[in-house]
Amino acid sequence: MFLCGVGQAQHTNTITATVDYAQQTIVVQQEIIFRNTGDTPLNHIVLNDWNNAYSSKDSPLARRFTDEFLKAFHLAKDSERGFTLIQLATANGNTLQWSRPANHPDIVDVKLHSVLTPNESITLKFSYSIKIPADRFTHFGYDAKTGTFTLRDWYLTPARLEDGNFITNSNENLDDIANAVCDYNITLNVSNGAFVWSDLYEGNKVPNGNTIEYYFSGKARTGFNLSIQAVNTFETFRFPQAEVLCNLKNNRVIEIQRAATINQVVNFVSENLGTYPLGKIMVTQADYERNPVYGLNQLPAFISPFPDSFMYEVRFLKTYLNAYLKNTLKLDPRKDNWVYDAIQVQLMINYIKQYYPEQKMMGALGYWWLLKSHHLFEIPFNEQYNNFALLMARRNSDQPIGNPKSTFIKFNEQIAGKYKAGISYNYLNEYLGNDTGLQSLREFYSLNTSQNQTNRQDLQNILQSKTHKDVSWFFNSTVNSRDLIDYRFGTIKEDTDSLTVEIKNVTGTKAPIPLYGINKSGTVFKYWIDGFEKDTVVNLPRLNATKLVLNHENIVPEYNQRNNYYRIDKFFPNNRPVKLTFFQDLENPAYNQMFYVPNFIYNLYDGFSQGIRFHNKSMLEKPFIYEVTPTYSMNTGELIGGFSLMYNQYLRDNEEGPFNIRYYLSGSTYHYTPDASYRKFVPSVQFRFRDENLRKNKRETVTLRQIMVEREKSAFVATQQQNESYSVFNARYAKSDSEITKHYNFYSDVQIANAFGKLSGEFQFRRLFNDNRQVNIRVFAGMFMYRSTQSEFFSFGLDRPTDYLFDYNYYGRSEETGLFSQQFIMAEGGFKSKLDTRFANQWMTTINTSFNVWNWIELYGDAGLLSNKYEGTKFVYDSGIRLNLVTDYFELYFPVYSSNGFEPGNGNYSEKIRFVVTIAPSTLLGLFTRRWF
Numbered sequence: 009m010f011l012c013g014v015g016q017a018q019h020t021n022t023i024t025a026t027v028d029y030a031q032q033t034i035v036v037q038q039e040i041i042f043r044n045t046g047d048t049p050l051n052h053i054v055l056n057d058w059n060n061a062y063s064s065k066d067s068p069l070a071r072r073f074t075d076e077f078l079k080a081f082h083l084a085k086d087s088e089r090g091f092t093l094i095q096l097a098t099a100n101g102n103t104l105q106w107s108r109p110a111n112h113p114d115i116v117d118v119k120l121h122s123v124l125t126p127n128e129s130i131t132l133k134f135s136y137s138i139k140i141p142a143d144r145f146t147h148f149g150y151d152a153k154t155g156t157f158t159l160r161d162w163y164l165t166p167a168r169l170e171d172g173n174f175i176t177n178s179n180e181n182l183d184d185i186a187n188a189v190c191d192y193n194i195t196l197n198v199s200n201g202a203f204v205w206s207d208l209y210e211g212n213k214v215p216n217g218n219t220i221e222y223y224f225s226g227k228a229r230t231g232f233n234l235s236i237q238a239v240n241t242f243e244t245f246r247f248p249q250a251e252v253l254c255n256l257k258n259n260r261v262i263e264i265q266r267a268a269t270i271n272q273v274v275n276f277v278s279e280n281l282g283t284y285p286l287g288k289i290m291v292t293q294a295d296y297e298r299n300p301v302y303g304l305n306q307l308p309a310f311i312s313p314f315p316d317s318f319m320y321e322v323r324f325l326k327t328y329l330n331a332y333l334k335n336t337l338k339l340d341p342r343k344d345n346w347v348y349d350a351i352q353v354q355l356m357i358n359y360i361k362q363y364y365p366e367q368k369m370m371g372a373l374g375y376w377w378l379l380k381s382h383h384l385f386e387i388p389f390n391e392q393y394n395n396f397a398l399l400m401a402r403r404n405s406d407q408p409i410g411n412p413k414s415t416f417i418k419f420n421e422q423i424a425g426k427y428k429a430g431i432s433y434n435y436l437n438e439y440l441g442n443d444t445g446l447q448s449l450r451e452f453y454s455l456n457t458s459q460n461q462t463n464r465q466d467l468q469n470i471l472q473s474k475t476h477k478d479v480s481w482f483f484n485s486t487v488n489s490r491d492l493i494d495y496r497f498g499t500i501k502e503d504t505d506s507l508t509v510e511i512k513n514v515t516g517t518k519a520p521i522p523l524y525g526i527n528k529s530g531t532v533f534k535y536w537i538d539g540f541e542k543d544t545v546v547n548l549p550r551l552n553a554t555k556l557v558l559n560h561e562n563i564v565p566e567y568n569q570r571n572n573y574y575r576i577d578k579f580f581p582n583n584r585p586v587k588l589t590f591f592q593d594l595e596n597p598a599y600n601q602m603f604y605v606p607n608f609i610y611n612l613y614d615g616f617s618q619g620i621r622f623h624n625k626s627m628l629e630k631p632f633i634y635e636v637t638p639t640y641s642m643n644t645g646e647l648i649g650g651f652s653l654m655y656n657q658y659l660r661d662n663e664e665g666p667f668n669i670r671y672y673l674s675g676s677t678y679h680y681t682p683d684a685s686y687r688k689f690v691p692s693v694q695f696r697f698r699d700e701n702l703r704k705n706k707r708e709t710v711t712l713r714q715i716m717v718e719r720e721k722s723a724f725v726a727t728q729q730q731n732e733s734y735s736v737f738n739a740r741y742a743k744s745d746s747e748i749t750k751h752y753n754f755y756s757d758v759q760i761a762n763a764f765g766k767l768s769g770e771f772q773f774r775r776l777f778n779d780n781r782q783v784n785i786r787v788f789a790g791m792f793m794y795r796s797t798q799s800e801f802f803s804f805g806l807d808r809p810t811d812y813l814f815d816y817n818y819y820g821r822s823e824e825t826g827l828f829s830q831q832f833i834m835a836e837g838g839f840k841s842k843l844d845t846r847f848a849n850q851w852m853t854t855i856n857t858s859f860n861v862w863n864w865i866e867l868y869g870d871a872g873l874l875s876n877k878y879e880g881t882k883f884v885y886d887s888g889i890r891l892n893l894v895t896d897y898f899e900l901y902f903p904v905y906s907s908n909g910f911e912p913g914n915g916n917y918s919e920k921i922r923f924v925v926t927i928a929p930s931t932l933l934g935l936f937t938r939r940w941f
Contacts, residue, residue, distance in 0.1 A: 018045050021190040026197040032140045032150045040132045046172045049123040054174035058161040061114035061179035062090035062141040065778050068178040074748040081145050090141030098133045114179045147294040155238030158294045161185050177342045184341035184413050187230040189460045194224040203240040207233050207290040233290045245270050249278040254291040261320045269321045281453045296327045313371030337456045344464045345413040346429045353430020357390050383596035397428035402629040404658040410487035417702050419940040431565050432486045438563045439520045444474050491517040496571035507548045524560040525553030569597035595626040607637050612820035613679035615643040650676030666695040681822045684722035688814050690715050706745045713738050715813050731801040736761040749776045764802050765793035784858045791851035803847035806837035832922035839870045840922045841886035841906040848874035866890040899924040
């Protein structure tokens with residue numbers, strides 16, 4: 009055993025650390041014995057220093073936060089951010105030169121005085137201090153409320169050396185540090201009264217005045233966990249397989265239940281993977297909160313879809329598996345993260361199969377009378393993994409699970425990618441049969457406990473050695489690409505006792521598919537058909553089957569299951585009955601689903617009007633979506649509402665062109681004054697583009713549409729023939745890039761109609777600086793190419809566009825006075841003050857600016873030039889105070905000085921205040937989903 013331990017250890021890491029609770033700092037003296045385990049000489053050594061990722065607002069960690077619209081880190085006080093201050097670095101008594109590579113503040117590159125040959129060792133010594141960051145950014149760090157340090161990757165340690173090169177993964181809040189394997193010896197000095205926990209072996213505790221000296225050690229590890237608490241929250245559970253330290257919130261689960269649950273999980277994982285080699289393992293609330301069980305556990309406790317004990321069990325299972333794999337697998341966790349996910353989710357699937365085979369995805373909610381008819385509440389618990397993965401594939405936003413973890417958008421990194429890895433490996437295991445995939449996982453896990461480095465190729469080699477079937481399709485199509493799997497039936501010939509079945513490969517991905525024969529009694533037969541590129545024909549005995557189904561048990565992560573059914577001896581063999589369901593539901597391949605939901609709208613003229621919305625939009629996107637919303641206008645007693653038809657064409661392999669084309673047809677009718685309505689009919693097509701790197705929030709669109717409008721005559725609004733019935737062709741190009749610290753959008757717009765032709769453009773820029781000052785700049789310019797109307801209805805609006813295309817959500821679009829006339833929409837001129845000249849019928853250019861003076865209080869200023877026929881060019885301006893409570897969603901504008909003079913001194917000031925209020929649920933939802941997609 010001693011020789012094995014020595015053979016495994018690459019390096020020795022000895023740390024003496026003193027914790028200062030008051031300052032949230034740790035002073036460190038460290039010695040690293042580094043051995044060159046590669047085949048080439050080294051003239052430098054790379055160390056990971058992930059704590060220093062918190063030191064800058066421009067670090068990869070900070071950029072990750074801004075990409076995901078998380079503002080807390082950028083706005084935090086300097087005292088809440090962490091850093092590492094290295095005072096001295098030596099080797100053999102000689103001072104070493106070190107540096108931090110550009111754009112990698114959390115990497116330390118140490119230059120050696122002489123070349124380190126293969127197998128040669130060198131002893132490095134460091135003196136440094138670290139400031140621990142607040143834990144509210146990543147759940148790692150210092151919690152001032154509870155007096156707790158939750159520490160991981162806070163010290164210097166050698167980076168993984170692979171093929172003669174160091175792996176330099178910066179901290180991007182992904183838990184994928186690439187550390188080399190080390191033996192650890194830790195001496196920790198902590199104040200009396202603190203509780204110290206670690207997954208290293210604990211030695212003697214020695215009192216030393218007002219502190220206690222702790223000693224910890226561990227062999228052949230890539231890292232360790234450390235928790236220092238003022239109030240203890242950990243429990244210790246000792247089993248033959250491992251000692252478990254756990255502080256998961258128990259949610260009213262009593263101690264004996266917790267012990268039984270943990271024992272069951274520990275035994276299950278040990279039986280399915282192998283013995284845990286490190287003795288102790290920590291299962292922490294911080295780890296769970298970083299990667300929770302997404303779904304109904306986020307609902308309020310009073311709903312209680314699952315028993316408390318089950319929720320605790322699933323949370324513990326996921327967190328335990330995560331710690332188990334992170335501590336023992338010797339993969340590069342950024343490059344081969346899919347392997348961790350595949351093993352974790354595969355075992356979670358098997359655990360539910362073994363202990364909770366009847367559990368539903370939505371728990372006890374399926375028993376509520378209102379929900380019983382929904383497919384969402386019928387499906388098994390394990391079906392959630394496929395549906396979450398399919399959610400992104402249907403949006404054309406899925407990514408190859410074999411790509412580096414740092415390239416994933418958040419939803420793929422935390423949910424869809426994980427689940428796809430697990431269900432895909434489960435698919436492979438089912439296809440190979442005899443639990444070959446699970447046996448391969450056990451052998452792969454054993455390999456990780458006996459050598460210092462592994463990779464995905466090792467797993468592939470083990471799999472291929474255990475079967476005569478080809479497994480390369482799994483790695484080529486499922487892991488390393490975003491190829492879709494989709495099969496459907498072709499021609500089927502029926503004889504008395506046999507069937508000749510043609511199966512078509514819709515996507516061309518060569519992957520195996522199971523074919524089932526079904527009757528009222530259940531499954532009659534099941535055959536696995538090896539993958540084929542186009543079409544194939546199979547001959548089968550009929551065996552009293554009344555229905556043929558592809559992928560009946562949903563083993564294959566198939567893109568579209570709506571084409572998987574064939575009814576034998578039926579005149580309409582592929583006919584699926586229509587199912588009318590309240591609100592919305594998960595897609596049910598056996599039915600044509602139609603949903604209905606109460607619909608409410610508000611504008612001043614129709615009032616709070618209610619109707620019903622019929623649509624076919626399930627929780628998974630589909631190519632064709634329709635929507636009809638008949639609504640009763642409470643104020644006028646008339647029928648209003650609208651309809652829309654949309655066809656989504658996703659272009660998955662179109663690298664330079666659009667990734668999506670939307671063909672759209674819509675119509676609507678509402679009232680624009682108390683006594684008159686408008687009707688709008690719009691056919692359109694939109695081409696949507698995005699960056700090849702999906703993490704970039706860059707979007708481009710080209711929209712072509714024809715807007716046809718008819719307005720009834722009104723006693724309240726003067727109309728003319730030209731603005732009662734008109735048609736406008738509109739072409740628009742738009743481009744945007746948005747994140748917390750920087751946002752810009754640009755559009756150019758052309759409108760062609762009988763009465764006018766217009767050309768306009770807008771550029772908007774928003775920048776949040778490191779001193780937390782924010783500047784907003786918007787420039788608009790528009791001109792008439794020709795104009796043959798005297799009406800100002802089609803003119804450019806300085807402070808409030810007439811919205812003749814009916815694109816904006818005005819609550820009182822025809823109001824000239826009163827509260828509803830004060831609604832502000834940032835469009836065209838963008839002025840907040842109402843000036844004497846409010847329109848431009850030749851050309852207009854304006855600039856709108858604002859900057860914050862404190863928190864959400866800003867100063868704004870607008871200036872512009874506008875030209876009207878027979879009036880010449882005018883210069884106009886306004887300024888005031890903006891309360892930017894939620895940008896673009898809830899804002900207030902208080903004019904102060906403008907071309908009108910001092911606004912508060914001109915009387916009726918309350919009528920001059922402008923407001924932005926967004927109440928549309930679909931728009932507000934974007935505030936919460938933008939960080940995920």
